[in-house]
Amino acid sequence: MPQELSEIVADVCRDVKDRIGSGRVADYIPALANIDPRKFGISIMTCDGETVSAGDADEPFSIQSVSKVFTLTLALERIGPVLWSRIGREPTGSAFNSIVQLEHEAGIPRNPLINAGAIVVTDVLLEGQGPRQTIDEIVSFLRHRADDVSVAVDAEVARSERETGDRNASLAHFMRGFGNIKGEVDDVLSVYFQQCAIAMSCRQLARAGLFLAHAGSDPLSKEQVVSEARARRINAIMMSCGHYDASGDFAFHVGLPGKSGVGGGILAIAPRRAAIAVWSPGLNEVGNSLVGSLALERLSALTGWSVF
Ligand code: GLN
Secondary structure, eight states: OOSOHHHHHHHHHHHHGGGTTOSBOOOSSGGGTTSOTTOOEEEEEETTSOEEEEESTTSOEEOGGGHHHHHHHHHHHHHGGGGGGTSOOOOOSSOTTOOHHHHHTTTOOSOTTSHHHHHHHHHHHHTTSOHHHHHHHHHHHHHHHHTOTTOEEOHHHHHHHHHTOHHHHHHHHHHHHTTOOOSOHHHHHHHHHHHHTEEEOHHHHHHHHHHHHTTTBOTTTOOBOSOHHHHHHHHHHHHHHTTGGGHHHHHHHTOSOEEEOTTSEEEEEETTTEEEEEEOOOBOTTSSBHHHHHHHHHHHHHHTOOOO
């Protein structure tokens, strides 16, 4: 990388500047519809502890489906590879909240990063404890990983999700009918909606994801969060499934494991180098941040960090 990281980030910001505000803010969750579409933030935290941020990098936003990476991490730590008897590891080619494959595949979701798969992951985390304890466990994990106690659930977004959550409720009931949800659907959805409604800034999110860039260990606190093999596998799933039916396109243009959320955030991992979080609320037609994806494409080109 011939240039300083700060110069590269400045170049990325300049390159996407004219596109800021494009895309469509998610409005199927009413509490997300009022976000200013012109927000844009980026934060990069390297494995050496360098941080470069720009724009609205310190403003908390709704992490939405980016939470699925962290709940997957917790569930794998809790029950290990037996998780894969209840969830697949294949991309879908369908929308994030699609139900079509579930009937053919007997209630086993294709992967843990679509809604159906993440709902099963949440059900796993609920085993042996109540919804309150479960969401506390998820928030505590994120606070610890982000090294910031201010990470919290946005109660208004959680309420808004619950009020408009019929599709997620359908997925949960459908899978319970196949025996792949063990807990009460209301409990599972309560935790799922709250985990999606966690608010974090780009800086916090990049910090929280850093262990995935560093073979499962946090390079700053030195904690081994997951084994090296597990970190590699979580990254593999992010690469193949993290952007729903645009995962192939994200791999093509960016070439990094990544996970998007309908709040407009994306967490991307450059293995052995850095964790990157971007935020821009306008989404493309698949539900991924439009300007966030462009920024990551430029960043990947300028740094040469693509894994390919
Ligand atoms: N909470 C959202 C939902 O369940 C998460 C979807 C997303 O970010 N893609 O619909």
